Amino acid sequence: MRREGLYQSHMEKWRRAMDRGTLASTPERTVVAPAGQAVVPSAAERRLLAENARLESELAKAKAVLEVVGKAHALLEILSESAEKQPPRR
Numbered sequence: 001m002r003r004e005g006l007y008q009s010h011m012e013k014w015r016r017a018m019d020r021g022t023l024a025s026t027p028e029r030t031v032v033a034p035a036g037q038a039v040v041p042s043a044a045e046r047r048l049l050a051e052n053a054r055l056e057s058e059l060a061k062a063k064a065v066l067e068v069v070g071k072a073h074a075l076l077e078i079l080s081e082s083a084e085k086q087p088p089r090r
Helices: 008-020 044-087
Strands: none
Touching: none
């Protein structure tokens, strides 16, 4: 945790805030501190947020590719079935 700039005191603060229900995320991905003041993420947190966003983008692309492959597979099955039912052309 220290390599990422996180310390036990951070975890204790976040746990207390979570228990009180005051830990929230805003659209800018800042953390709301127990006192209600916005805290700017540390460099390590920003790096992790950026990596998370990159991985979410890659996951979305992979899901889109799988959807296309699935549709192509279904189309090939339909074409294969129709080709088997038709008599050979002369």
